[in-house]
Amino acid sequence: MRRSLLGRLLAVSALVAACSVAATAWIAVQTTSGAIKQEQGQNLTADARIYDTLLEYAARNPTWDGVGATVRELARESGRRVALTTQSRQPLADSATGANAPALPPQASAVVDPLSVDTVLAARGPDGQSAAADRIDPRAVGPFRLSAADSAALRHKADIQVECLNRAGIASDVVVGASGRPRVQVVGNDPERALGTRCDLAELDTPTRSERKALDALTELADACLKRQGREGVRLNNDLSWGDPVPVVVPSTPGPVAPRPAPAPGDAPPREAGPSAEGPERTGENDRAIASCVGTARSEQLSSYVASPALLFIGDEGGATLTGFDLSPANTARIAGAAALVLALTVGASVFAGARLVRPLHALTGAAQRMRDGEEPASVPVTGDDEVARLAAAFNDMSAHRARLEEQRKAMVSDVAHELRTPLSNIRGWLEAAQDGLADPDPAFVSSLLEEAVLLQHIIDDLQDLAEADAGALRLHPETVEVRELLGQVAAAHQARAENAGVTLVVAAPSPGPELCADPVRLRQVVGNLVSNAVRHTPEGGRVTLSACACACDEDGGAVLIEVADTGSGIPAAALPHVFDRFWRAEKSRSRRTGGSGLGLAIVRKLVEAHGGTVGAASTEGEGSAFVLRLPATPPDGMTTAI
Numbered sequence: 180m181r182r183s184l185l186g187r188l189l190a191v192s193a194l195v196a197a198c199s200v201a202a203t204a205w206i207a208v209q210t211t212s213g214a215i216k217q218e219q220g221q222n223l224t225a226d227a228r229i230y231d232t233l234l235e236y237a238a239r240n241p242t243w244d245g246v247g248a249t250v251r252e253l254a255r256e257s258g259r260r261v262a263l264t265t266q267s268r269q270p271l272a273d274s275a276t277g278a279n280a281p282a283l284p285p286q287a288s289a290v291v292d293p294l295s296v297d298t299v300l301a302a303r304g305p306d307g308q309s310a311a312a313d314r315i316d317p318r319a320v321g322p323f324r325l326s327a328a329d330s331a332a333l334r335h336k337a338d339i340q341v342e343c344l345n346r347a348g349i350a351s352d353v354v355v356g357a358s359g360r361p362r363v364q365v366v367g368n369d370p371e372r373a374l375g376t377r378c379d380l381a382e383l384d385t386p387t388r389s390e391r392k393a394l395d396a397l398t399e400l401a402d403a404c405l406k407r408q409g410r411e412g413v414r415l416n417n418d419l420s421w422g423d424p425v426p427v428v429v430p431s432t433p434g435p436v437a438p439r440p441a442p443a444p445g446d447a448p449p450r451e452a453g454p455s456a457e458g459p460e461r462t463g464e465n466d467r468a469i470a471s472c473v474g475t476a477r478s479e480q481l482s483s484y485v486a487s488p489a490l491l492f493i494g495d496e497g498g499a500t501l502t503g504f505d506l507s508p509a510n511t512a513r514i515a516g517a518a519a520l521v522l523a524l525t526v527g528a529s530v531f532a533g534a535r536l537v538r539p540l541h542a543l544t545g546a547a548q549r550m551r552d553g554e555e556p557a558s559v560p561v562t563g564d565d566e567v568a569r570l571a572a573a574f575n576d577m578s579a580h581r582a583r584l585e586e587q588r589k590a591m592v593s594d595v596a597h598e599l600r601t602p603l604s605n606i607r608g609w610l611e612a613a614q615d616g617l618a619d620p621d622p623a624f625v626s627s628l629l630e631e632a633v634l635l636q637h638i639i640d641d642l643q644d645l646a647e648a649d650a651g652a653l654r655l656h657p658e659t660v661e662v663r664e665l666l667g668q669v670a671a672a673h674q675a676r677a678e679n680a681g682v683t684l685v686v687a688a689p690s691p692g693p694e695l696c697a698d699p700v701r702l703r704q705v706v707g708n709l710v711s712n713a714v715r716h717t718p719e720g721g722r723v724t725l726s727a728c729a730c731a732c733d734e735d736g737g738a739v740l741i742e743v744a745d746t747g748s749g750i751p752a753a754a755l756p757h758v759f760d761r762f763w764r765a766e767k768s769r770s771r772r773t774g775g776s777g778l779g780l781a782i783v784r785k786l787v788e789a790h791g792g793t794v795g796a797a798s799t800e801g802e803g804s805a806f807v808l809r810l811p812a813t814p815p816d817g818m819t820t821a822i
C-alpha cells in the first residue's frame with residue numbers, strides 16, 4: 180500500500196486536507212474567539228449599564244410605574260431591545276412596541292432586585308459602586324433618606340468643617356451620598372489625618388431624628404432575629420456597626436452589614452463579622468450571626484421602599500433576543516464535527532478519484548503481464564480522453580502492432596522455409612536420382628543443379644541484404660550517377676527476358692538526364708528488381724516504361740524521380756499497402772511460375788531509404804502499376820558509413 184499510486188495519492192490528499200482543515204479551523208477559531216470576546220465584552224458592558232440604571236430606579240422608587248421612559252431611553256442609546264416583566268412575566272415596560280415584536284425568550288438576561296444585586300453586572304456598573312456583602316444596593320436607603328432641611332443643615336456644617344480643614348492645610352471636600360447626608364472627604368481618602376486638627380468632625384456624626392428612628396426600627400428587627408436564635412440583642416450605630424461608636428467621618432449611607440465596632444480603651448481591634456468590601460471575613464460565630472440578622476433586617480426594612488424584583492430581557496434592535504455564541508464544548512464539538520466531515524469528504528473524493536485512476540493502470544499492468552507470458556494480447560478498455568486514456572490507447576496500438584509483427588514473423592519463417600525448401604528439394608532429388616543411377620550427370624543435369632543453386636544463393640543474398648540493413652551494417656559507396664545511362668544499363672540487362680515474355684521495354688528520360696549522388700550498384704539493383712517484377716506481371720504485348728526527371732521543389736537542394744510503370748494486371752487496392760512487406764505475394768501459393776520469393780520490393784524499400792529517399796506505389800487493377808523512387812540529388816550526411 181505504501182508503494183501503490185492509490186495509497187500515495189490518498190495519503191497526500193488526506194495530509195493536504197487535514198492541514199488545510201486544521202489551519203482553517205485554527206484561524207477561524209482564533210478570529211471568531213477574538214470577535215466573540217470583543218462582542219461579548221461590549222454587550223456585557225452595555226448590559227451592565229442598562230442593569231445599573233434600572234437597578235438605581237428600583238432602589239429609589241417603590242414601584243415600577245413610570246419606568247417606560249427610562250427603558251425607551253436605554254434602548255435608544257444602546258440600540259438594543261430592553262424589556263421588563265414581573266417575575267410572573269407580566270409586562271412592565273418594553274422598548275419593542277410593534278405588533279410584530281418577537282416573543283420574549285424563556286430565560287431572562289438578569290433579575291433587577293436592589294435587595295439581591297447581581298454581583299457580576301453590578302461590578303461593571305458605570306458608577307463603580309458594588310453591592311455590600313449582603314448584596315443590597317447602596318442606593319437603596321429607604322427610611323434613612325434625609326429631608327431637604329436636614330440635608331441642608333448638615334451641608335452647612337460640612338462646609339464649615341471643610342473650610343477648617345483647608346485652613347489646617349488638609350485638602351478636603353464635601354460629598355453627598357444617596358441618602359442626602361453630606362460627609363467630609365479628605366483628599367487621598369485618609370480621614371486619620373483630620374483627627375489631629377482642631378476641627379470638630381464628630382459634629383457631623385450625630386444622627387438626625389429620622390435617622391435615629393430608622394436606626395431604632397432596624398435594631399428592633401435585628402434583635403428579634405437574634406432572639407429567635409437564642410442570642411442577646413445588639414446596639415447598632417448610625418453606620419450600622421455594633422458596640423461603642425467609632426469617632427470617624429460619618430459615611431453618607433448605611434455601610435456594610437458588619438461594620439467595625441468601636442473598640443474599648445486598651446482593647447485590641449475586634450474582628451470583622453462577615454465579608455465586606457474593606458477587609459477579610461471576621462471570625463467568631465456571634466459576629467457572623469449578628470451580621471446575618473442585620474442583613475435580614477435591612478432587607479425587611481427596605482422592602483417597602485424599593486420596587487419589587489423584575490425580569491430584565493436584553494436583545495437585538497430588531498426585537499429578537501441574543502443568545503450569543505461561545506466556544507463551549509457543544510460549539511467546539513460542532514467545529515470538530517464540521518472539520519471531520521470536510522476531511523471525510525476529501526478522503527472519500529480522493530479514494531473515488533484514485534480508484535478511477537488506478538483501475539485502468541491495473542488493466543494495463545495485467546495486459547502487459549499476459550503479453551510477457553506469451554498469451555494472446557487483448558486490448559484495454561479506453562474511456563474518456565485524459566492522460567490515462569491516451570496511455571491505454573497507445574498501449575492498444577502497441578499491442579496490435581506487436582500482434583501484427585508476430586504474425587509477420589511467423590509468416591516470414593514459414594515463407595523462408597518454403598523458399599529455401601523448394602530449391603534444396605530439387606537439388607536433393609536430382610542428386611539422389613544420380614546416386615541411384617536413375618539420372619545421368621550430363622551437362623543438362625549439371626545446368627539444372629546450377630540453376631537451383633543460383634536461386635538458392637539469390638534468396639540467401641537477399642536475406643543477407645535485409646539483415647545488414649536491419650542491423651545498420653549495410654554500406655554504400657556513393658558517386659555521381661547519370662540517371663538515363665543507369666536506366667539504359669538496367670533495360671539492356673532485362674531486354675532478353677522482356678523479349679521472351681513479349682513485353683516492350685522502353686527508357687523515357689531526357690538527354691542529358693538528371694544526375695544524383697548514389698551507389699550505382701545498389702541503385703541498379705533497386706531499378707532491376709522493379710523492372711523484373713514489372714516484366715513478370717505484364718502480359719504479352721504489354722509495355723514497361725523507365726523514366727526519370729529532376730524535381731526542384733525539394734528544400735534540400737532538389738530530388739530525382741525515377742518511375743517504373745507497366746501495363747500489367749495491376750495490384751488490388753487492399754493489397755497495395757503490403758507490397759513492400761517481406762515475403763508478401765499477392766498469389767498465396769508462392770509458385771515460382773507466378774512470382775519470386777517476395778523479397779525484391781522489401782529490398783527496394785530498404786536500399787532507397789538507405790539513400791535517404793522514399794518509394795511509393797500506385798496501381799489500378801487491370802490497367803497496370805507504377806513505382807516511383809524519390810532520391811535526393813545530394814547524398815545525405817553519413818551516407819558512406821554503416822546504416
